[in-house]
Amino acid sequence: MDVRINSIVDGETIRIDWILSILVARRRVIMHKSKKIIYLFLALALIGLSIFLVVQQLDKTQxxxxxxxxxxxxxxxxxxxxxxxxxxxxxxxxxxxxxxxxxxxxxxxxxxxxxxxxxxxxxxxxxxxxxxxxxxxxxxxxxxxxxxxxxxxxxxxxxxxxxxxxxxxxxxxxxxxxxxxxxxxxxxxxxxxxxxx
Structure with missing residues (x-):
């Protein structure tokens, strides 16, 4: 099914499936960036915890x-x-x-x-x-x-x-x-x- 609409701005025909593919691609980029931020946060949290545990060990008499x-x-x-x-x-x-x-x-x-x-x-x-x-x-x-x-x-x-x-x-x-x-x-x-x- 090929649905076409006319653009009010310049009168050209735009395919809806093309618009939808752009929207889906943007959503994927946003989701990908969100995942990167979450992974980065988790990595930093693990590094911080590791440093904390090492410092705690150094502060003990051995x-x-x-x-x-x-x-x-x-x-x-x-x-x-x-x-x-x-x-x-x-x-x-x-x-x-x-x-x-x-x-x-x-x-x-x-x-x-x-x-x-x-x-x-x-x-x-x-x-x-x-x-x-x-x-x-x-x-x-x-x-x-x-x-x-x-x-x-x-x-x-x-x-x-x-x-x-x-x-x-x-x-x-x-x-x-x-x-x-x-x-x-x-x-x-x-x-x-x-x-x-």
């Missing part, structure tokens, strides 16, 4: 084949920030903020801030030798993953040198950070001059 703890990036970042904040708040003579960064056994300490002229953090280095961990973890009844030890280099200047146990100058100390009761935030639980690199 034990390698040698039995050595490998801290997550988050644990390393958070524990290093505790040390940085400690030096910042000591320079500010902000006793309450300094106390918040230490374990509960330091709740009443004044940290001798009254005699501190200045203190400057120079370097933080993770100590990986297991000898730095074995005694302290057992003594504190901590899971090993809740103890982290850094070598911290800093310079300090005191107002009155005669009342301090150490001189003004540059020092390297081990900083022992723990998660009290095997959970929570990292806290400084002690320092010491003896450590293994």
């Amino acid at each position: 034990v390698n084949d040698s039995g050595i703890i490998q801290y997550s990036k988050k644990d390393l970042r958070d524990s290093e920030n505790v040390i940085r904040d400690k030096f910042f708040y000591e320079n500010e003579h902000n006793l309450e903020k300094v106390r918040e960064l230490y374990s509960s056994k330091y709740a009443d300490s004044d940290f001798r801030l009254f005699n501190l002229a200045s203190i400057k953090l120079l370097e933080i280095k993770l100590l990986e030798d297991e000898r730095n961990y074995s005694y302290r973890a057992g003594f504190k009844d901590l899971e090993r993953k809740n103890l982290i030890v850094y070598k911290v280099r800093y310079s300090v200047e005191f107002k009155d040198q005669t009342i301090e146990a150490i001189d003004s100058g540059e020092y390297d100390f081990a900083y022992y950070l723990i998660r009290e009761n095997n959970g929570g935030n990292w806290k400084i639980d002690g320092t010491g001059m003896d450590y293994f690199e």
Whole structure:
């Protein structure tokens, strides 16, 4: 069946089947574009989920084949920030903020801030030798993953040198950070001059 209509604009004859084929072709193009958008969205969602799962795995403390703890990036970042904040708040003579960064056994300490002229953090280095961990973890009844030890280099200047146990100058100390009761935030639980690199 060949149906023809006259165009009002220029009087030419147009076949209806030709118009219908154009409309069907447009619909196919639109459907094809919609499918592409849906497939693209699904692909991006899968990629995003994969990245999320990988990042979650990286943020977990792990034990390698040698039995050595490998801290997550988050644990390393958070524990290093505790040390940085400690030096910042000591320079500010902000006793309450300094106390918040230490374990509960330091709740009443004044940290001798009254005699501190200045203190400057120079370097933080993770100590990986297991000898730095074995005694302290057992003594504190901590899971090993809740103890982290850094070598911290800093310079300090005191107002009155005669009342301090150490001189003004540059020092390297081990900083022992723990998660009290095997959970929570990292806290400084002690320092010491003896450590293994």
